[in-house]
Amino acid sequence: MKFIHMADVHFDAPFKTITDRAELGELRRLEQREAFKNVIEFIKENKVDYLFISGDLYEQEYIKKSTIIYINNLFKEIKDTKIFITPGNHDPYINNSYYKLFDWSDNVKIFTENVEKVEIGDICIYGYGFNNYEMNLNQLKNINIDNKNKINILITHGTIINGNELNGIYNPISKNELLNKGFDYIALGHIHKRDEFYPGSLISMGFDELGEHGFIYGEINNKKINTKFIKADKRELKEINFDISNIYSEDELIEKLNLINTENNLYKINLIGERNFLINLDIKLIKKNIIKIKNNTNLKIEIKENNNTLKGIIIKQLNKKIENKEINKNEYEEILELIIKIFNN
Ligand SMILES: [Mn+2]
Incomplete structure (x- = not known):
């Protein structure tokens, strides 16, 4: 039988x-x-x-x-x-x-x-x-x-x-x-x-x-x-890590993600590494077989930038605030990210 x-x-x-x-x-x-x-x-x-x-x-x-x-x-x-x-x-x-x-x-x-x-x-x-x-x-x-x-x-x-x-x-x-x-x-x-x-x-x-x-x-x-x-399922779900440490803008990230060979499968991408820019991806700009993106990156912390440029002075102030526990880690990263964004543009 x-x-x-x-x-x-x-x-x-x-x-x-x-x-x-x-x-x-x-x-x-x-x-x-x-x-x-x-x-x-x-x-x-x-x-x-x-x-x-x-x-x-x-x-x-x-x-x-x-x-x-x-x-x-x-x-x-x-x-x-x-x-x-x-x-x-x-x-x-x-x-x-x-x-x-x-x-x-x-x-x-x-x-x-x-x-x-x-x-x-x-x-x-x-x-x-x-x-x-x-x-x-x-x-x-x-x-x-x-x-x-x-x-x-x-x-x-x-x-x-x-x-x-x-x-x-x-x-x-x-x-x-x-x-x-x-x-x-x-x-x-x-x-x-x-x-x-x-x-x-x-x-x-x-x-x-x-x-x-x-x-x-x-x-x-x-x-x-x-x-x-x-x-019976013509597709497989796959999950990969994607290091963005050497990527410097969102446009470049989108370009590189769209070069991933997904074949007919469906992908979840875990972004890892140290980010140099703010990530706020619009999934519509990314190839359709990538169906989920998770941001697991860390902010590149430019703590060493302790010089007397305007950026250095602001970061020094910010570092003091987190040392004195006036702000938490998330707030620290958010502000730092904004500072980096302003100074890098
Ligand atoms: Mn079940």
């Missing part, structure tokens, strides 16, 4: 913190649809039997009914694929959830907080999901695999805990207990970075999710499992 394990699509997420560019949220939501359609196309081409969606398919707070219709129409296009969805902390199974209210395609099974087992031939699929935005019920303890000769699969959304204390509000799951149950495949969601239980978010949601994003494709033959990662 062939399956796909995906999670954390977060349909209709606003992508507010990812960027300084207002229009990028909309663009990224279109790319989210494109990545999801890539999964559907992959399923059609490879005649995949099962699609496991391990929570956070959409964001309850922002999801539009039109998006639910869009998702469901794609599910209808893969009628021979059995789809299992477990609600997560962003799309919990609550009273006004579309999971409850919407008339989903016949090939879709949505789990609730109660552990359920669905048996199809020699395959047993166990699943449960969030009943609210927070959940700590340890439903896993209620699961006992009754037939180890079958292919036993678990689908849920939660946090793997290495120790014994099951603290936390996002369905903490003991790793030991999980491994001792004896599942053949464990399909989790929640952690957006891919690892042994998690496929990672389908597309990157922010600069804490660098690298490739997509889904897991698996084949099970005679209880032997082979899985591989398939990329």
Whole structure:
């Protein structure tokens, strides 16, 4: 049998913190649809039997009914694929959830907080999901695999805990207990970075999710499992440091930033080093693949300028003010920056 394990699509997420560019949220939501359609196309081409969606398919707070219709129409296009969805902390199974209210395609099974087992031939699929935005019920303890000769699969959304204390509000799951149950495949969601239980978010949601994003494709033959990662997000988010110590004006900085080879990826630039000028960048003047700029530079402090020029005298006065704690570091830097700006022009 062939399956796909995906999670954390977060349909209709606003992508507010990812960027300084207002229009990028909309663009990224279109790319989210494109990545999801890539999964559907992959399923059609490879005649995949099962699609496991391990929570956070959409964001309850922002999801539009039109998006639910869009998702469901794609599910209808893969009628021979059995789809299992477990609600997560962003799309919990609550009273006004579309999971409850919407008339989903016949090939879709949505789990609730109660552990359920669905048996199809020699395959047993166990699943449960969030009943609210927070959940700590340890439903896993209620699961006992009754037939180890079958292919036993678990689908849920939660946090793997290495120790014994099951603290936390996002369905903490003991790793030991999980491994001792004896599942053949464990399909989790929640952690957006891919690892042994998690496929990672389908597309990157922010600069804490660098690298490739997509889904897991698996084949099970005679209880032997082979899985591989398939990329679905055409872009990667990347973050680089950019030293501006040898740059002397904002125009020059813009020119140099626009020379960075971003290819098709999206960049966050951390400006570092000592600045020689006031930075007040207009992101519209910078190439569109640079979507966030963080100013981590330090003001070049010309404390040595202690001579009897007008500039030297003013800086000397200012240095006294910070020594006497009449001004704080931020005020000091602000004033110093202004002095430098006036004298350098
Ligand atoms: Mn998530």
